[in-house]
């Protein structure tokens with residue numbers, strides 16, 4: 698992993714995305730500090746997934762995206778990925794018909810070292826199931842495989858969309874600890890509705906509402922303030 702713990706890993710300025718007739722992102726600007734987890738939060742439909750897809754160039758976008766000092770705003774997706782951004786989408790796009798091992802092999806990015814030791818340390822279950830078809834594994838195991846595919850390569854930044862979605866609490870806890878360990882090695886932008894998970898992992902938080910950033914700052918400051926969480930996220934947060 699390319700470890701960076703100082704400075705700004707990602708700087709987003711005036712990101713606009715139109716999808717169909719909708720002006721979905723209306724000038725999104727935020728910074729992601731190098732190292733640790735920045736949570737990207739907001740109500741349903743706020744534009745979190747679209748922000749990730751915009752950063753990757755998966756949807757047409759306007760604005761400036763600076764990765765570790767380099768302007769990547771006009772690069773096609775495969776070039777963005779080659780710069781060291783990994784993406785774990787919401788619906789865990791693993792190849793259901795392929796084994797765990799084959800899924801990992803296909804994720805290997807040419808020219809990058811492949812961190813199998815790290816992946817097996819974080820997700821020992823995967824090592825035990827290398828020959829199992831991904832589609833026959835539980836949702837939690839498939840999520841681990843999706844994360845493993847991103848962690849395998851030498852990424853600087855991981856964009857992870859709702860990893861806890863649909864998982865049993867004990868699996869969420871397991872996943873949270875794996876992500877905490879991963880965040881020691883790579884900068885993570887995390888979209889997540891499970892605020893306990895956010896509370897455990899995130900140092901910084903950025904809140905979107907209707908395609909704009911409405912709040913950014915320390916995650917503890919946001920989550921510790923019932924008024925703010927009700928206003929921006931529509932929920933209170935139970936004390937950890």
Ligand SMILES: Nc1ncnc2c1ncn2[C@@H]1O[C@H](COP(=O)(O)OP(=O)(O)OP(=O)(O)O)[C@@H](O)[C@H]1O
Pocket residue numbers: 716717718719721739740741742743744745746747748
């Ligand atoms: N292909 C599309 N065409 C038109 N509108 C879209 C398209 N995809 C998403 N949208 C709209 O863009 C807005 C933002 O969607 P997005 O998925 O980014 O939100 P989100 O914050 O990730 O929400 P969720 O938590 O529900 O996943 C929503 O109003 C959604 O309906």
